[in-house]
Amino acid sequence: MNQQYRFGLFVLLALVQLYFPGKMVYDSNKVLWLGQAFKFETRPVDPADPFRGRYVALNFAATQFEAPAESAWQRNETVFVLLETDAAGYAKIKGLSRSKPAQQEAYVSAKVSYVWKNQVTLFYPFSRFYMEEGKAQKAEIIYRRVNAGYALVKVYKGEAVLEDVLVKGKSLRELAR
Amino acid sequence: MSKHILSALPELIEAGLISPATADEIVAYYEKKRDHSPNKILLAFAIFGALLTGLGIILIIAHNWDNFSQMTKTIFAFLPLVIGQVVAGFTILRKSGNMVWQEASAIFLTLSIGASISLVSQIYNLLGDLSSFLFWWTLLSLPLMYLLRSSMASLLFWCGAAYYAAQAGYFERGHSASPWYWLFVLAALPYYYQLSKRAGASNFANFHHLVVPISLVIVFGTESHHHSSIMFLAYMSLFGLLHLLGMWIKSWSPESNISGYQMAGKLGPLGLLMWFSFYSSWGELHFRNNPEPFWMGVEFFWFLGLSILFIALQLWLQRQKAEVSSHFHLLPFAFALFFFISMVHPFVSTVLVNLLLLGIGIATVVEGSQKNSIATLNIGMLTLTGLLICRFFDLKIDFVVRGILFIIVGVGFFLGNYWMIKKKKS
Numbered sequence: 001m002n003q004q005y006r007f008g009l010f011v012l013l014a015l016v017q018l019y020f021p022g023k024m025v026y027d028s029n030k031v032l033w034l035g036q037a038f039k040f041e042t043r044p045v046d047p048a049d050p051f052r053g054r055y056v057a058l059n060f061a062a063t064q065f066e067a068p069a070e071s072a073w074q075r076n077e078t079v080f081v082l083l084e085t086d087a088a089g090y091a092k093i094k095g096l097s098r099s100k101p102a103q104q105e106a107y108v109s110a111k112v113s114y115v116w117k118n119q120v121t122l123f124y125p126f127s128r129f130y131m132e133e134g135k136a137q138k139a140e141i142i143y144r145r146v147n148a149g150y151a152l153v154k155v156y157k158g159e160a161v162l163e164d165v166l167v168k169g170k171s172l173r174e175l176a177r
Numbered sequence: 178m179s180k181h182i183l184s185a186l187p188e189l190i191e192a193g194l195i196s197p198a199t200a201d202e203i204v205a206y207y208e209k210k211r212d213h214s215p216n217k218i219l220l221a222f223a224i225f226g227a228l229l230t231g232l233g234i235i236l237i238i239a240h241n242w243d244n245f246s247q248m249t250k251t252i253f254a255f256l257p258l259v260i261g262q263v264v265a266g267f268t269i270l271r272k273s274g275n276m277v278w279q280e281a282s283a284i285f286l287t288l289s290i291g292a293s294i295s296l297v298s299q300i301y302n303l304l305g306d307l308s309s310f311l312f313w314w315t316l317l318s319l320p321l322m323y324l325l326r327s328s329m330a331s332l333l334f335w336c337g338a339a340y341y342a343a344q345a346g347y348f349e350r351g352h353s354a355s356p357w358y359w360l361f362v363l364a365a366l367p368y369y370y371q372l373s374k375r376a377g378a379s380n381f382a383n384f385h386h387l388v389v390p391i392s393l394v395i396v397f398g399t400e401s402h403h404h405s406s407i408m409f410l411a412y413m414s415l416f417g418l419l420h421l422l423g424m425w426i427k428s429w430s431p432e433s434n435i436s437g438y439q440m441a442g443k444l445g446p447l448g449l450l451m452w453f454s455f456y457s458s459w460g461e462l463h464f465r466n467n468p469e470p471f472w473m474g475v476e477f478f479w480f481l482g483l484s485i486l487f488i489a490l491q492l493w494l495q496r497q498k499a500e501v502s503s504h505f506h507l508l509p510f511a512f513a514l515f516f517f518i519s520m521v522h523p524f525v526s527t528v529l530v531n532l533l534l535l536g537i538g539i540a541t542v543v544e545g546s547q548k549n550s551i552a553t554l555n556i557g558m559l560t561l562t563g564l565l566i567c568r569f570f571d572l573k574i575d576f577v578v579r580g581i582l583f584i585i586v587g588v589g590f591f592l593g594n595y596w597m598i599k600k601k602k603s
């Protein structure tokens with residue numbers, strides 16, 4: 001393989017390498033700008049990822065749904081979760097669907113974590129809130145003390161981005177400072 | 178090494194052992210060799226430097242800097258990647274053929290791809306399982322080994338592919354690395370083959386001969402689905418195949434150090450046989466109460482496929498008159514036979530495995546003594562000791578008898594090695 005050919009291929013590769021994180025940035029911003037905001041009630045804990053550092057893992061209140069028996073959901077199945085807001089202003093599951101819901105519906109794609117009888121437990125793709133090393137543990141302690149809070153999630157055409165976690169109306173990042 | 182020889186030359190000339198002309202030839206030989214081989218120390222420093230810098234960047238990024246704005250963090254996410262790409266592009270254009278630049282830039286770029294994806298997923302709290310993160314990282318760094326002609330990029334790729342497959346297959350249930358891991362293997366094989374052909378004696382090739390079989394052995398277990406019992410059979414064929422592959426590599430690249438393949442090909446089957454020398458191990462196989470017959474499972478297809486490859490390679494090597502006279506090559510056949518017998522008579526299989534291990538131990542000791550190889554002799558001794566220790570746990574033998582048996586083997590170890598060393602000296 002001659003040098004110019006190799007360099008040409010390398011430029012292509014470099015573009016693909018840039019495209020991948022670039023698309024992640026673009027997609028996330030699109031959801032943040034255009035998405036509808038939902039408040040998910042949470043209970044956090046604090047683990048770490050070997051490459052991406054500390055994060056607060058979030059457990060959501062709205063993860064279980066009583067599905068009709070004939071829908072027969074399976075573990076690890078991808079599911080579209082239709083969302084609505086309850087009287088207290090928090091996100092609530094309206095229904096589950098295998099096919100993409102209509103445009104005007106607010107929905108997010110998730111995975112079926114497990115099924116027990118007719119009760120489906122879901123796993124949302126926004127359960128990690130990355131925080132500065134050292135602050136994550138502090139955040140967890142604050143959270144445990146208050147024991148009330150919610151995750152602000154923007155939802156746009158099935159994609160979701162976790163924007164912030166709020167405790168008593170204040171960002172967890174601010175509180176743990 | 179060459180320095181010692183060169184500094185000893187004046188002394189050798191003075192002592193009349195070599196002529197000044199021979200000394201000049203020796204000097205010329207080493208100078209020529211030095212021109213061709215890259216500066217190894219510089220290369221090693223460049224590799225470690227790039228590895229440490231790249232890993233350092235990943236760690237600094239993992240701190241999750243809260244004080245920067247989202248925009249600043251996003252720019253920082255792309256910075257190491259762009260720097261890595263510029264350096265790699267410069268290497269291709271201006272430093273082509275310079276191993277130090279090729280290896281260092283490939284390592285740095287590989288690591289900065291990971292750093293970049295990782296920082297973006299932090300900034301936007303994107304979940305992504307560890308396995309999908311590793312998948313994209315590995316995939317995006319795949320072409321670097323070919324474009325930068327970098328053996329370190331290839332080694333990192335093999336490690337990354339194995340890490341991804343193990344993470345997906347063993348730890349994140351419901352995910353399977355199949356068929357991606359095998360596609361990764363196929364994509365990386367041409368580089369590995371070329372490297373072993375071009376520079377069989379190099380450290381890079383030898384590291385590959387170690388990393389590749391280990392990666393395959395670790396990941397293969399993720400292919401187990403509903404018939405995990407059949408995986409024992411498939412593993413035995415894999416071990417046999419790896420052993421033969423090592424010999425095949427040796428046949429066209431005699432300078433290669435194939436200890437990784439030999440280790441997988443010898444210790445693997447011995448370990449499995451030791452496990453199955455317990456009667457209870459056969460009882461734990463579940464193929465009887467599985468609703469789907471075992472021959473319909475994907476594990477059985479792996480077993481068949483690997484066995485066919487194993488037999489084909491064995492026949493081919495024999496036709497090429499390569500040295501394949503090790504009794505380890507019969508083990509997959511014997512094990513398959515015991516395995517099927519155990520479906521009806523597990524006790525018979527247990528006895529046969531024990532006899533086989535005893536036979537292997539004795540045969541290896543004999544082979545070691547005939548070939549004057551202390552290593553082979555000790556592998557045989559260790560096999561016998563292992564078998565004895567296993568039986569120590571489950572047979573109701575009198576303590577005195579067990580004690581005597583251990584003493585006999587211990588004395589055998591000592592006498593065998595002593596006799597061998599004496600034989601070698603004489």
